[in-house]
Amino acid sequence: MELYELSIHELQDKLREGETTSAEITASVFGRIDAVEKDVRAYITLMRETALAEAERADLAIRKGEMGALTGIPVALKDIFCTKGVRTTCGSRILNNFIPPYDATVVSKLRAAGAVCTGKTNMDEFAMGSSTETSFFGVTRNPWDLERIPGGSSGGSAAAVAAGECIAAFGSDTGGSIRQPAALCGVVGMKPTYGRVSRFGLIAFASSLDQIGPFTKDVEDCAILMNVIAGYDPRESTSVPEAVPDYRRFLGRGIEGWRVGIPKEYFVAGIDPEVEAAVRQAIRAVEGAGAKCMEVSLPHTDYCVAVYYVVAPAEASSNLARYDGVKYGFRSEGNRDLLEMYKKTRSAGFGAEVKRRIMIGTYALSSGYYDAYYRKASQVRGLIKRDFDEAFMTCDVILTPTSPTAAFRIGEKTDDPLQMYLSDIFTISANLAGIPGISVPCGYTESGLPIGVQFLAGHFQEGRLIQFASAFETHAKIERRRPRL
Amino acid sequence: MEKIRINKEEVAYVAHLARLSFSEGETEKFTSQLNDILLYMDKLNEVDTTGVEPVTHAIARENAFREDKVLASLPAEASLANAPEARGSCFQVPKVIE
Numbered sequence A: 001m002e003l004y005e006l007s008i009h010e011l012q013d014k015l016r017e018g019e020t021t022s023a024e025i026t027a028s029v030f031g032r033i034d035a036v037e038k039d040v041r042a043y044i045t046l047m048r049e050t051a052l053a054e055a056e057r058a059d060l061a062i063r064k065g066e067m068g069a070l071t072g073i074p075v076a077l078k079d080i081f082c083t084k085g086v087r088t089t090c091g092s093r094i095l096n097n098f099i100p101p102y103d104a105t106v107v108s109k110l111r112a113a114g115a116v117c118t119g120k121t122n123m124d125e126f127a128m129g130s131s132t133e134t135s136f137f138g139v140t141r142n143p144w145d146l147e148r149i150p151g152g153s154s155g156g157s158a159a160a161v162a163a164g165e166c167i168a169a170f171g172s173d174t175g176g177s178i179r180q181p182a183a184l185c186g187v188v189g190m191k192p193t194y195g196r197v198s199r200f201g202l203i204a205f206a207s208s209l210d211q212i213g214p215f216t217k218d219v220e221d222c223a224i225l226m227n228v229i230a231g232y233d234p235r236e237s238t239s240v241p242e243a244v245p246d247y248r249r250f251l252g253r254g255i256e257g258w259r260v261g262i263p264k265e266y267f268v269a270g271i272d273p274e275v276e277a278a279v280r281q282a283i284r285a286v287e288g289a290g291a292k293c294m295e296v297s298l299p300h301t302d303y304c305v306a307v308y309y310v311v312a313p314a315e316a317s318s319n320l321a322r323y324d325g326v327k328y329g330f331r332s333e334g335n336r337d338l339l340e341m342y343k344k345t346r347s348a349g350f351g352a353e354v355k356r357r358i359m360i361g362t363y364a365l366s367s368g369y370y371d372a373y374y375r376k377a378s379q380v381r382g383l384i385k386r387d388f389d390e391a392f393m394t395c396d397v398i399l400t401p402t403s404p405t406a407a408f409r410i411g412e413k414t415d416d417p418l419q420m421y422l423s424d425i426f427t428i429s430a431n432l433a434g435i436p437g438i439s440v441p442c443g444y445t446e447s448g449l450p451i452g453v454q455f456l457a458g459h460f461q462e463g464r465l466i467q468f469a470s471a472f473e474t475h476a477k478i479e480r481r482r483p484r485l
Numbered sequence B: 001m002e003k004i005r006i007n008k009e010e011v012a013y014v015a016h017l018a019r020l021s022f023s024e025g026e027t028e029k030f031t032s033q034l035n036d037i038l039l040y041m042d043k044l045n046e047v048d049t050t051g052v053e054p055v056t057h058a059i060a061r062e063n064a065f066r067e068d069k070v071l072a073s074l075p076a077e078a079s080l081a082n083a084p085e086a087r088g089s090c091f092q093v094p095k096v097i098e
Helices: A008-017 A022-040 A048-063 A105-112 A155-163 A179-185 A219-229 A273-288 A301-322 A338-349 A352-365 A371-391 A417-424 A428-433 A462-476 B008-017 B024-046 B076-080
Strands: A043-046 A074-078 A116-121 A168-173 A188-191 A211-216 A259-263 A292-296 A397-401 A437-444 A450-456
Touching (some): A008 A022, A022 A043, A022 A155, A048 A116, A074 A105, A074 A155, A105 A219, A116 A155, A155 A168, A155 A179, A155 A211, A168 A219, A179 A437, A188 A462, A219 A437, A273 A397, A301 A352, A301 A371, A301 A428, A371 B024, A397 A462, A417 B024, A437 A462, B008 B024
Parallel strands (some): A074 A116, A074 A168, A259 A292, A259 A397
Antiparallel strands (some): A168 A211, A397 A450, A437 A450
16 A cells, blocks of 8 residues: 555554654655646646655654644645745636735644645636636546546545545535535545634635535544634634534544434436435445434425525625736736726636626626525525524434536536536535535445535534544445546 | 527626626627526526525624734735736836826
């Protein structure tokens, strides 16, 4: 077994025992990158030199007996997190040359915990997409089948973990952008509660929905990373000053007697039969662990996509107004006046999907349409949230498929935006309701593509999700395969 | 007959509001795609929302105050370092008024 194949906790055992060093682990990861990155294309920017220096420093700390929560562990960052002195593009031409003068809070926390940063991963432009195909920097391939997409928008992070091009990674999730690529790449991905993790230094897409979370090889690693990133930040006014538990304490506790809600609206036409079969198998596995499954209803499920594609573009159209070619980023040449500069810069700097969403959002907020679209969508959002509040009065967690299909082919949905939007049908509701969700591998299709199952819980119940996912992992005994690269 | 939610003229107007400009071909394509998307949004009208309060944040915090203390901020050179054009301690842009 190569070092790059191991989990964080396995590597930590080895580091503690002096069986390996961070320099060796980091070299193993970059060796893997050299071997497979030309096929996977998970990264926009590699940080080899600083990573090797960080590994040396980590080894020094370990020798002095100063091992932090992530000392010496190579992790990758979606290129949406500001990294001081390292180009941060958000997958867009308009930030092609942007070098942040500060670190995002999550990045500062990772550095303080001793992590080694391998680089910045590819993503859909401004996190708008479900396939990592809208990036200005090209398409990332799914390590399980290079003809297929890795999911999105955090496709680079998911693919990098699956391919062994890092030990763990971070992404952001606005409508499923962590959980869906985690499912499609066969890794664990968690979106925490809205407000659980500070978004200071996360480039904004839709501010009432965006949340940061980890991609890992197993549930224990997810708990380790949540311990590092969760918590209140005075620089981020939507982060919540709520106590953060030690998430590792929830591992291996069992779920005897837990009530598991199976929402009937999530098992409908359009779900791939192989995905449904694997998720039904997951239901039997949690029952085998002593949980009781029951049908619940989330009656407004069918409206989630419509609500999301009003609310998210509306917020995006406002957030992306800042890209005007004045203070940073790309500026078009030969402008006669300021208005022309704005228009030329933005038209050349943004890709088609970003423009489409800015247009939808601007329209939905414009005079005369605000009530019909934005206000109406926000009201239906209230009903979606109420559905979850009511469901969680009768069950502890909710179990659903993460994505209606396994990874689809590159180019399959690029000409039909609406079809692409519908691939987030099972993940969007958690963002609208602000609740945490986790996707865990639950099987493979006949052709060997990974399938994920999603668990949802009430606000600030990440510990409960980790406990449930850990029990599922133990009882389901999903075969651990590796992509053939 | 196909239902129309947005026409080419409205697309051009919204593009101006968003400070974007499109070629004739792009305008055609966006008009047709936006029309499809807006027709899909019609679904929302099936829902009776009489008396339902709009939710704009799932977990709403009220007045996240902090103490009014001066903390370190970015030096001017760092703030200007990414500017496409700068002069002195200012961002430089094309002429705004005649």
